[in-house]
Amino acid sequence: MRTARIILTLVAVLFVTSLLATEAHAQATRTWVSGVGDDANPCSRTAPCKTFAGAISKTAAGGEISALDPGGFGAVTITKAITINGDGTLAGILNAGSNGIVINALTTDKVIIRNVSINGATSGINGIRYLAGGQVVVDNVTISGCTTTGIDMSLTATSGNLHVRDTRITKCTTGINVTTTSGAAVAVLDNVRIDQMTNGVTVGANGRAAIRNSSFANHSSNAVLLSAATSIANVFGNMFAHNGTGVRANVSGASARISGNGFFNNSTGILAVGGAAMNSDGTNVFGGNSTDGATTLPALLRQ
Amino acid sequence: MPNISTGSLVATLLATTIMTTAPLTHAWAASTTGHAVVDVGDEVLRIVSFSATSLNQEEGTATGQVDFHDPNATADQDVDGTGDPALEDAPAGVRLQANVDCLWVDGNQAVLGGQVTTASVSRYVGMWVLLYVEDGDQASRDRFSWGFYPVETDTGCGSFPVVAHSGIEIESGQLRVQQ
Numbered sequence: 028m029r030t031a032r033i034i035l036t037l038v039a040v041l042f043v044t045s046l047l048a049t050e051a052h053a054q055a056t057r058t059w060v061s062g063v064g065d066d067a068n069p070c071s072r073t074a075p076c077k078t079f080a081g082a083i084s085k086t087a088a089g090g091e092i093s094a095l096d097p098g099g100f101g102a103v104t105i106t107k108a109i110t111i112n113g114d115g116t117l118a119g120i121l122n123a124g125s126n127g128i129v130i131n132a133l134t135t136d137k138v139i140i141r142n143v144s145i146n147g148a149t150s151g152i153n154g155i156r157y158l159a160g161g162q163v164v165v166d167n168v169t170i171s172g173c174t175t176t177g178i179d180m181s182l183t184a185t186s187g188n189l190h191v192r193d194t195r196i197t198k199c200t201t202g203i204n205v206t207t208t209s210g211a212a213v214a215v216l217d218n219v220r221i222d223q224m225t226n227g228v229t230v231g232a233n234g235r236a237a238i239r240n241s242s243f244a245n246h247s248s249n250a251v252l253l254s255a256a257t258s259i260a261n262v263f264g265n266m267f268a269h270n271g272t273g274v275r276a277n278v279s280g281a282s283a284r285i286s287g288n289g290f291f292n293n294s295t296g297i298l299a300v301g302g303a304a305m306n307s308d309g310t311n312v313f314g315g316n317s318t319d320g321a322t323t324l325p326a327l328l329r330q
Numbered sequence: 331m332p333n334i335s336t337g338s339l340v341a342t343l344l345a346t347t348i349m350t351t352a353p354l355t356h357a358w359a360a361s362t363t364g365h366a367v368v369d370v371g372d373e374v375l376r377i378v379s380f381s382a383t384s385l386n387q388e389e390g391t392a393t394g395q396v397d398f399h400d401p402n403a404t405a406d407q408d409v410d411g412t413g414d415p416a417l418e419d420a421p422a423g424v425r426l427q428a429n430v431d432c433l434w435v436d437g438n439q440a441v442l443g444g445q446v447t448t449a450s451v452s453r454y455v456g457m458w459v460l461l462y463v464e465d466g467d468q469a470s471r472d473r474f475s476w477g478f479y480p481v482e483t484d485t486g487c488g489s490f491p492v493v494a495h496s497g498i499e500i501e502s503g504q505l506r507v508q509q
Contacts, residue, residue, distance in 0.1 A: 054371030065478045066407055067400050067424055067454075069370045069498065073490045074460070074477025077407040084372040101409030121410050 054087035062098025079103035094118035113142040132160035147173035186210030206231030256280030276303030362440040366503035394430030432487035458485040462495035465507040472505035473497025
């Protein structure tokens with residue numbers, strides 16, 4: 028009897044050992060979410076997950092989470108290279124009372140947010156919060172209803188690159204904020220529509236913004252604000268209408284370069300304060316502003 | 331290293347018992363049995379045990395049982411505030427049992443499904459569960475996949491082509507498909 032019990036125990040121990048001695052299985056390169064998915068699923072195409080947060084742990088670094096059908100897929104924190112893609116359907120994030128997407132990845136990681144709708148429902152904090160990561164691409168994304176910032180690029184002691192294209196941001200306090208405590212926070216905005224904020228784009232300490240082919244309307248303070256002595260903004264081919272100020276360089280050392288923009292019906296078209304630079308190549312158009320404002324020398328060179 | 335609970339061990343051993351008996355009592359019918367530990371790379375080991383035997387192969391009806399345990403803490407999936415039950419009370423994941431009512435077998439592959447009858451997280455009761463089983467040979471490991479679907483989707487064994495299922499190599503255990 029005792030021998031049998033020992034054998035039984037030994038068999039059980041060996042069985043458990045065999046269960047535990049398993050090698051880590053590779054994560055899927057592509058995973059799926061669905062409005063009728065479930066996070067207990069493996070996030071495959073036939074068994075999709077319910078949320079981005081549920082899918083991300085099952086997705087390999089450098090992989091992609093795709094949306095199978097329309098749905099709200101929840102807020103998510105990203106800590107590795109990943110693509111979130113809602114191409115072909117409505118991939119929504121309803122982030123009332125919280126951040127929609129937080130990116131806190133490695134400096135070698137590239138994160139792509141594509142075809143996603145982020146709605147803070149008037150109480151969301153930030154649509155996208157970019158804290159760390161080598162490069163973040165925001166492509167064809169709609170952000171609205173946040174209490175703070177649509178895309179908050181607030182890096183700490185690191186450099187980073189933000190590319191925003193074909194994106195609409197509305198009804199937040201600030202559209203896009205670009206800053207880092209050291210290094211350079213580089214933001215390239217192309218075909219971005221930002222409306223109805225206090226400030227459209229704020230370029231803060233160590234911020235480097237390049238803005239083209241975009242429109243800024245109905246901002247109560249500034250469409251583009253350079254707020255630090257280390258702020259630089261290259262502003263080319265954009266439309267500024269019905270804002271407090273179109274482009275404002277607000278402190279000595281800040282440098283705004285403007286070319287080919289239209290400034291219409293703003294309280295002030297352009298404004299350089301306290302020795303800040305507002306350099307132009309003379310190709311901007313002003314109309315209907317209460318005050319057009321003045322550029323500073325030297326003029327940008329046309330070659 | 332993820333924990334393997336006593337309950338999971340018992341369930342696995344139970345399924346092993348089922349596996350060794352079911353084919354004997356229904357040797358004439360298509361069937362699939364197995365127990366497996368599966369990892370999708372998120373450092374969580376899911377444990378599944380199942381047994382299914384066809385009642386009518388043409389109609390795809392079957393009988394059997396599924397026991398599934400996902401020890402991952404189940405998140406609140408009420409992402410749109412639409413009233414799904416919050417799941418903060420499920421820190422130990424979900425453990426559930428289902429009755430099998432369908433089985434499709436094609437060579438060494440099988441799809442079995444049914445409805446969840448009991449679960450540690452109430453929202454899973456009544457949901458459809460589908461298991462995909464691939465009985466590997468000496469050259470390839472057994473593969474397995476699973477899915478849970480809301481009751482209103484009326485998901486069954488024929489909801490997806492067999493080739494659409496993407497099986498995951500099991501970490502340990504054994505899967506058998508008999509046509």
